[in-house]
Amino acid sequence: MPQKTSMYVSIMLVAAVLGLMLSVQFRAVNHASNGISIDRAQELTVELKQINKEKEDLSIEISDLTFKLNQIKQGQTEAISALQSELNKVRMNAGLITVSGPGIELVLDKPDTNTGDTQISPELMIIQDEYLLSALNELWGAGAEAISINGQRIIATTEVRQAGSFININLNRVVPPYQILAIGNPQELMDTLGITGGLQEYWRDLGIKVSLEKHDDLTLPAYGKK
Amino acid sequence: MKIRSYYWILLMCMVMGFILAMQFRVTRDMQITPDLDRPIALAQELYQARKSRDQLQARVDELRNQLDNAVTGPELSRLKEELDEARQEAGMKEVQGAGVEVTLNDSNKVLQPGENPNFFVLHDGDVLRVLNELKAAGAKAISLNGQRIISTTEVRCIGPTILVNKNQRLSPPFIISAVGNPETLSNSLTMKNGVVDYLQFWSIQVDVKKVDKLVVPAYTGDLVFDYAKPKI
Numbered sequence: 259m260p261q262k263t264s265m266y267v268s269i270m271l272v273a274a275v276l277g278l279m280l281s282v283q284f285r286a287v288n289h290a291s292n293g294i295s296i297d298r299a300q301e302l303t304v305e306l307k308q309i310n311k312e313k314e315d316l317s318i319e320i321s322d323l324t325f326k327l328n329q330i331k332q333g334q335t336e337a338i339s340a341l342q343s344e345l346n347k348v349r350m351n352a353g354l355i356t357v358s359g360p361g362i363e364l365v366l367d368k369p370d371t372n373t374g375d376t377q378i379s380p381e382l383m384i385i386q387d388e389y390l391l392s393a394l395n396e397l398w399g400a401g402a403e404a405i406s407i408n409g410q411r412i413i414a415t416t417e418v419r420q421a422g423s424f425i426n427i428n429l430n431r432v433v434p435p436y437q438i439l440a441i442g443n444p445q446e447l448m449d450t451l452g453i454t455g456g457l458q459e460y461w462r463d464l465g466i467k468v469s470l471e472k473h474d475d476l477t478l479p480a481y482g483k484k
Numbered sequence: 485m486k487i488r489s490y491y492w493i494l495l496m497c498m499v500m501g502f503i504l505a506m507q508f509r510v511t512r513d514m515q516i517t518p519d520l521d522r523p524i525a526l527a528q529e530l531y532q533a534r535k536s537r538d539q540l541q542a543r544v545d546e547l548r549n550q551l552d553n554a555v556t557g558p559e560l561s562r563l564k565e566e567l568d569e570a571r572q573e574a575g576m577k578e579v580q581g582a583g584v585e586v587t588l589n590d591s592n593k594v595l596q597p598g599e600n601p602n603f604f605v606l607h608d609g610d611v612l613r614v615l616n617e618l619k620a621a622g623a624k625a626i627s628l629n630g631q632r633i634i635s636t637t638e639v640r641c642i643g644p645t646i647l648v649n650k651n652q653r654l655s656p657p658f659i660i661s662a663v664g665n666p667e668t669l670s671n672s673l674t675m676k677n678g679v680v681d682y683l684q685f686w687s688i689q690v691d692v693k694k695v696d697k698l699v700v701p702a703y704t705g706d707l708v709f710d711y712a713k714p715k716i
Binding site: 265268269272275276279280282283298299301302303305306308309310311312313315316317318319320323324326327330331334337338341342344345346347348349350351352353354355356357358359360361387388391392395396398399402403404412413414415416417418419426441442443477478 | 489492493496499500503504506507510522523526527529530533534536537540541543544547548550551554555557559560563564566567570571573574575576608609612613616617619620623624625633634635636637638639640642650651705706707708709710711712713714715
């Protein structure tokens with residue numbers, strides 16, 4: 259009989275330790291479910307990064323404006339050159355000046371019609387204004403500084419609108435292939451379109467021919483000029 | 485009997501060992517997950533950053549004003565006029581006039597089981613469509629919840645809010661104000677198979693109102709280019 263008792267005691271002991279561990283584990287997992295905060299932390303970090311970038315840019319703007327103000331006080335010729343430089347900066351922002359810089363080239367073209375792949379209806383294979391609009395939106399979001407589509411510079415009032423089988427941009431008719439040039443950080447611009455589940459994948463799934471390339475030096479026309 | 489009980493203990497030890505190993509891994513993983521304090525600290529830092537951003541913004545506004553006021557003499561006035569014109573194009577001037585006001589909000593439809601709620605929520609694409617349609621109809625200036633739409637404005641959905649002009653967070657209802665011919669603007673939105681029809685198919689709340697007097701605020705942010713250079 260004493261042997262049986264000692265066995266029960268040892269089993270009880272093991273069960274007690276097991277129970278304790280189970281409860282600790284349970285609490286630990288419960289605590290870990292607060293891990294939703296990882297998204298929140300990530301979101302906040304992204305926002306913080308962008309605000310800090312904006313602060314940096316505003317500081318540059320402040321020193322630039324301060325410099326120009328000082329120039330204006332110095333005399334007529336300096337004042338003229340200061341105003342001229344401010345004018346150029348604003349014009350550049352408005353898209354009224356030809357600009358160059360590094361960036362990406364994105365070309366979207368109609369799929370070949372004779373592939374016999376009938377899974378996707380032909381209407382979906384037309385490159386719609388929406389596709390171009392979402393491409394523009396993604397690129398601006400990734401920090402693009404200037405964009406043109408088929409030689410049409412995109413400015414504040416530019417529309418990209420389906421009109422029958424072609425698309426109107428700045429009231430000019432453009433036809434496929436659509437060549438989108440964007441100046442900005444080439445890697446960031448590539449990444450925003452190329453991520454898994456991103457636009458590039460979506461277009462390819464629709465059967466649209468997509469090519470995406472980095473360029474060191476692109477030149478984008480000014481608005482209103484060919 | 486003795487051997488059997490040893491087997492039991494062996495089994496128990498194995499189970500315990502296994503649980504111990506798992507416990508260890510869970511506890512170790514937990515250290516990778518940031519704890520609750522981190523987001524709170526970040527939120528506070530963000531709040532501070534926003535405040536100092538606003539201060540910098542105010543300084544920029546003040547300096548631009550000073551620059552404008554410092555202009556004297558005919559030669560400079562001519563340049564100043566050109567500057568004003570360019571600012572108009574760039575969206576850096578407030579615009580007033582007749583136009584339309586479009587109010588957008590998520591659907592208030594009661595969902596049937598099996599329906600995807602995501603389809604009935606306003607997406608960034610929907611806002612882009614409305615903006616594009618207004619631009620196509622000749623809108624002179626557009627703002628979204630008081631944020632001027634300029635060329636580089638992006639519209640991004642983050643949860644139920646929308647982020648525009650890099651980090652201006654807007655929440656519903658979204659009010660788009662567009663200055664232009666009210667008749668043309670409103671017709672272009674409400675035409676058959678147009679944007680309003682499309683949005684109403686998903687029961688998204690759209691309201692287009694013609695307004696006699698609208699104010700679209702100016703874009704006041706920075707004009708800094710890191711990559712683009714003017715081509716001479």
